[in-house]
Amino acid sequence: MTINRKNKSKGRRNFIHQASGALGAIAVVSAGWPLVDQMNPSKDVEALSKIEVDLTELAEGKSKTVMWRGKPLFIKHRTNEEIVEANNVKIEDLPDPQTDKERVKNPKYLVLVGVCTHLGCVPASDKGEYKGWFCPCHGSHYDTSGRIRKGPAPTNLEIPPYVFTDDNTILVG
Amino acid sequence: MKKENIKNSGSLLNWIDYRLPIISMLKHSAVDYPTPKNLNYWWNFGSLAGFFLLVQIITGIILSMHYTAHVDHAFSSIEHIMRNVNHGWLIRYVHMNGASFFFIVVYIHIFRGLYYGSYKAPRELLWWLGIIILLLMMATAFMGYVLPWGQMSFWGATVITNLFSAIPLIGESIVQWLWGGYSVDNPTLSRFYTLHFLLPFLIVGVVILHIVALHTHGSNNPLGIDRKGPQDSIPFHPYYTVKDFFGLGVALTIFFSVVFFAPDYLGHPDNYVPADPLKTPAHIVPEWYFLPFYAILRAIPDKLGGVIAMFSAIFVLFLLPWLDTSKVRSATFRPIYKILFWIFAIDAIILGWIGSKPAEGTYIIIGRLATSYYFLHFLILMPLLGYFEKTKPLPSSISKPVLAE
Numbered sequence: 284m285t286i287n288r289k290n291k292s293k294g295r296r297n298f299i300h301q302a303s304g305a306l307g308a309i310a311v312v313s314a315g316w317p318l319v320d321q322m323n324p325s326k327d328v329e330a331l332s333k334i335e336v337d338l339t340e341l342a343e344g345k346s347k348t349v350m351w352r353g354k355p356l357f358i359k360h361r362t363n364e365e366i367v368e369a370n371n372v373k374i375e376d377l378p379d380p381q382t383d384k385e386r387v388k389n390p391k392y393l394v395l396v397g398v399c400t401h402l403g404c405v406p407a408s409d410k411g412e413y414k415g416w417f418c419p420c421h422g423s424h425y426d427t428s429g430r431i432r433k434g435p436a437p438t439n440l441e442i443p444p445y446v447f448t449d450d451n452t453i454l455v456g
Numbered sequence: 457m458k459k460e461n462i463k464n465s466g467s468l469l470n471w472i473d474y475r476l477p478i479i480s481m482l483k484h485s486a487v488d489y490p491t492p493k494n495l496n497y498w499w500n501f502g503s504l505a506g507f508f509l510l511v512q513i514i515t516g517i518i519l520s521m522h523y524t525a526h527v528d529h530a531f532s533s534i535e536h537i538m539r540n541v542n543h544g545w546l547i548r549y550v551h552m553n554g555a556s557f558f559f560i561v562v563y564i565h566i567f568r569g570l571y572y573g574s575y576k577a578p579r580e581l582l583w584w585l586g587i588i589i590l591l592l593m594m595a596t597a598f599m600g601y602v603l604p605w606g607q608m609s610f611w612g613a614t615v616i617t618n619l620f621s622a623i624p625l626i627g628e629s630i631v632q633w634l635w636g637g638y639s640v641d642n643p644t645l646s647r648f649y650t651l652h653f654l655l656p657f658l659i660v661g662v663v664i665l666h667i668v669a670l671h672t673h674g675s676n677n678p679l680g681i682d683r684k685g686p687q688d689s690i691p692f693h694p695y696y697t698v699k700d701f702f703g704l705g706v707a708l709t710i711f712f713s714v715v716f717f718a719p720d721y722l723g724h725p726d727n728y729v730p731a732d733p734l735k736t737p738a739h740i741v742p743e744w745y746f747l748p749f750y751a752i753l754r755a756i757p758d759k760l761g762g763v764i765a766m767f768s769a770i771f772v773l774f775l776l777p778w779l780d781t782s783k784v785r786s787a788t789f790r791p792i793y794k795i796l797f798w799i800f801a802i803d804a805i806i807l808g809w810i811g812s813k814p815a816e817g818t819y820i821i822i823g824r825l826a827t828s829y830y831f832l833h834f835l836i837l838m839p840l841l842g843y844f845e846k847t848k849p850l851p852s853s854i855s856k857p858v859l860a861e
Contacts, residue, residue, distance in 0.1 A: 317543035321518055325540040 333456035335448070338392060346408055348397060351455050355397035355405055356443065357416075358453075361427060365414070366390050369428035379438045383428045386442055394453065395429045396443050401436035416440070485671055490689035491696055492677035494854050498572075499675065499696075500703035501565040506663065507704060508558040513656050515551040516600075523603065525649035527642045530605035531730045549719040555597050556722045557711050559745035562590060571797055573785030574676040580777040582669040587773050589662050596655040597743065599648040606727035607737050613640045613648070615740060619753075622760040639733065680786025681850055688854040739814065747811030748804050754815045755827035765827065772834045779834055781842025789848040793841055800833045 324332075334351050336358060341347055346359035361369075369383040387393055397416075399406050404420035411417030412433060413426035423434030430439040445455040473479040522541050524533040537544035566586070569575055575583035602613045617634050621627040636643030674683070683689055690696075714721065722744060726737045742750050752769050756762035772779075787794040803826050810823040 317546050318514065318518060320542045321544060321547060322521070323542050325522075325536070325542060325544070327536065327540040 333454065336453050336455060337451065338453065339451045341392075343391075351396075351443065356455060357393075357395040357397040357408065357429075357440075359393040359395075359408070361391060361393055365427040368414070369426060372426065372428075372430075378431050381428075381430060381439055386428050386430075386439070388445070388447060392453070393427075393429060394443060394445055394455070396441040398441070399423055399436055400431065400438045400440065401434070406440075485667070486697075487691065487693040489671065489692040490674065490686070491692050492675055492683060492854060493688060493690045493695075494677050494679060495675060495696065495699075496678050497699075497703060498564070498568040498678075500700055501561050501568060502670075503700045504561045504703060504707055505558065505565055507707075508554055508561055509656070509659060509663065511554045512551060512558060513660070515547050515554060516653070516656065518547050519551055520653065523649075525603065525646050527605060527645055527731070530603060530645060534604045546715070549715050552723060553711065553715050553719060555600065556743070556745065557707070557714075558593065559597070561707070562593065563745070566590070567801060569676075570800075571787045572676055572678060573680050573780070573782075573787070575777045576780065576785050577777070578673050579669070579676065582666060582673075583777060584774060585662055585666040585669060587770065589659055589666065591770065592655055592659045592662065594746070596652055596659070597745065599652040599655075601727075601743060602645065602648050603652060604727060605645060605731045607729045607731055607735075608724050608727040608740070610640060610731035610733065611736055611740050612742060613644065616742075617644075619763050619766075622763040624760070641733075676785060677854065678786060678788065679851060679854055680784065680788070681854065684853040684855075741812055744808070744812070747809075748807035749811070751807040751811035751823050752827045752830065754811075755820075755823040765831075769830060772831065776834065776838070779838045781839050782845060782847070783842070784847045784850065789850055790841075790845055791848065792845045796833065796837055796841070800830075803829050803833070 332352055334349065336349055336356075338358065338360070341358065341360045343360050344362045346357055348355045348357055350356070366383070372383075374380045374382060383390070397405050399418040399420065401418065401421055401423050404418050406416035406418040406423070406425060408416055411424040413424050415427045415429060415432075416425040417423070418425075418434065418436065421435050423436035424432045425436075425440055426432050428439075429442075431437070443455050445453045448454050469479055519537065522533065522537045522544060524530060534548070537548050539545075541547075569583065569586070598612070598616060602609045617631055617640065620634065621631045623630060632638065634644070635641065636647060674689075677683075724741060724743075729737075741747075749766050749769055753762045753766040756765045782790060782793065784790055787797055806822065806826045807830065810819055810826060813819045815823070
């Protein structure tokens, strides 16, 4: 009888310990989350994460650089030769195989995040062995479609999410 | 003990503890620590004060990641915290109201000490360290209130720093040194920010000393008599950890009711107006926790005299262990002191109320009477009471209170 009651009370005691431990853990996690989340991008930063770019003034063969999310964005109005060159490459030869069509919405305009996929430097335009971009930091060569051709960078230059809102305007982000 | 060591000899904690005895130190001071078995809920407020200090440091460090200490950006960076930063409003409201609750808890802690005579031998230095913590808290809170750079920030900073101009001869130079210029301006804001960041860590240091001093002779208790043996003590854990956690739960319920439903109740709306050096608000009022001292400052019709009286109101506490001549600690056994204690508590509340009112008419008279009584209590009544008061007989031990005998 006594033993039974003892066991029963031991079970209840364990239950209370575990229940208060679980509640304490929930309390700590829910109190801790705001303290962690405050370091994520704030509302004003998020509000700047979309930009509109006007392409009317951008002549053929020229490129322009705009800031997007604190990084340079390359917008290149490509010449016909550059487009042809980008399409003539054998896909099998590429380190990160991608056709030019997959990388553009309108073949005339190439939109790239201007950050080398190796270690984050900004490549120089119209430089390098493939007449696209060349990264001065560790010598990565990109072609006229922004694809990696030679050097340590593992992948092609990133294409940001964007849409043409009309023939001459893009909305990035 | 030996048996336990052998049993745990393979554990990682044991391995660490053998080389760096942090676990046994913690066990000694927060688990096994023998505590009087008769502590009531008024003894919760020490650990609560420690909790709120921790809350202030954590939320403060986070706010410093988003705040800009420059006159052109301070106000808008606070708005940025309130509107843009994820949960920024919550963190700032916790920090703002956390300061108020830190003071509430510490004031109750001090009044607990006054009632039960916790400042008497051998706890004089423990009491002193507590007053130093209070002074550091006041400096920290004052400088923190300047940081949002609203109207109250600016004019509060102007008024309080000008207190030092009351010092004869060198006062003016001291104020300019504090300001880093000829008025409260960017250099002032930026040094206040640095000091507001630094002082809390000094408080942590003094709190550690406070706890070391406390653990040397142990807690006082509601009977105010020394423990006669182990039968009068219980281990801190689980008895007082559970009691402290329960009290913490109650305190947090009240705290978050204010944070979520009345976060600006204890503040002043004028501080949501950006600082303007050309226009003083109609009513300059300090934060509520300074009001009694503000009333004392205004009660004296002399610039230097008012400043001296205000600082004396705190410094007189340092002398209390010697001004109180009674050999009996707890007010439970001091029938007259018990009454005087409550009159003093009411006097402090009256001073706080007067501090919030404009200095005119009857408020001035009440303020002067209350200020006189404040000092009368410490300087005249406390020393005399020890000689004239007939105290009740003390119980022979904590385990055997008078009633049981």
